[in-house]
Amino acid sequence: MPTFRPRRRPRGGRWPTLLAWLALLLLIVAALVMGGAGPAHRLEMMPLGTAFDLLRGGTYLALGAATLGLVTLTVASLCRRWRLALMGGLVLVVVAVMMAVPWQLMQRAQMVPPIHDITTDMQDPPSFVALVEAREAAPNAVDYPGEATARQQREAYPEIQPLLLDQPLASVRSAVEAAALDQGWEIVARTETGLEATATTFWFGFQDDVAIRLTETPDGVRVDMRSASRLGASDVGTNAARIQAFLEDLSQRLE
Structure with missing residues (x-):
């Protein structure tokens, strides 16, 4: 067995x-x-x-x-x-x-410093016009915070500077709009000298507003940009990174 x-x-x-x-x-x-x-x-x-x-x-x-x-x-x-x-x-x-x-x-x-409003022109930042109502309904202010924020930005992000392009205004404007659309931003307003848009983060859906200003100069078109969060004292470097990446992309498009 x-x-x-x-x-x-x-x-x-x-x-x-x-x-x-x-x-x-x-x-x-x-x-x-x-x-x-x-x-x-x-x-x-x-x-x-x-x-x-x-x-x-x-x-x-x-x-x-x-x-x-x-x-x-x-x-x-x-x-x-x-x-x-x-x-x-x-x-x-x-x-x-x-x-x-x-x-x-x-x-x-x-x-990074606890700031949420970054711009290439701290003396005369691009202003929000079409987005005023949306920003007034949010915790963060519409107007640029001022010298205290500018001082912290200069120390933390010295690379954030205006971009000068030796191109016609119309070409720069078209490239700016195309780059904004490629970023997935919602364009709120277009003008002959710039645009306003809103960028929404993927995970939490945080909204940051962008204003781009184009100025004709004897040396070409100067591009100034401002990116500001609607919510939160600190953006953890997001707005500076957005401006840097956008201007680099714009420069490459127009080379």
């Missing part, structure tokens, strides 16, 4: 498996919470404060998942349950990737 041997119980019993699946479940919930906070605010399903609270809660969940992933990796490795150890390690890697963007934003926020 054949003999039946009792099935050997895996090392560690059910604990490594339970830890691994709990870590994975917590990771999935954290990803849904963190990823959904921005779109929920953008779709006007919740106010910004609630969305930030949700994002913060998702961060705590992700850290909890990382802790469980580390415990899983340790326990499963000691028990030689290599697949479960791999699952714990993968949870750690995914959490690290999820936390990379918030960590980078926090680092940038510490490196």
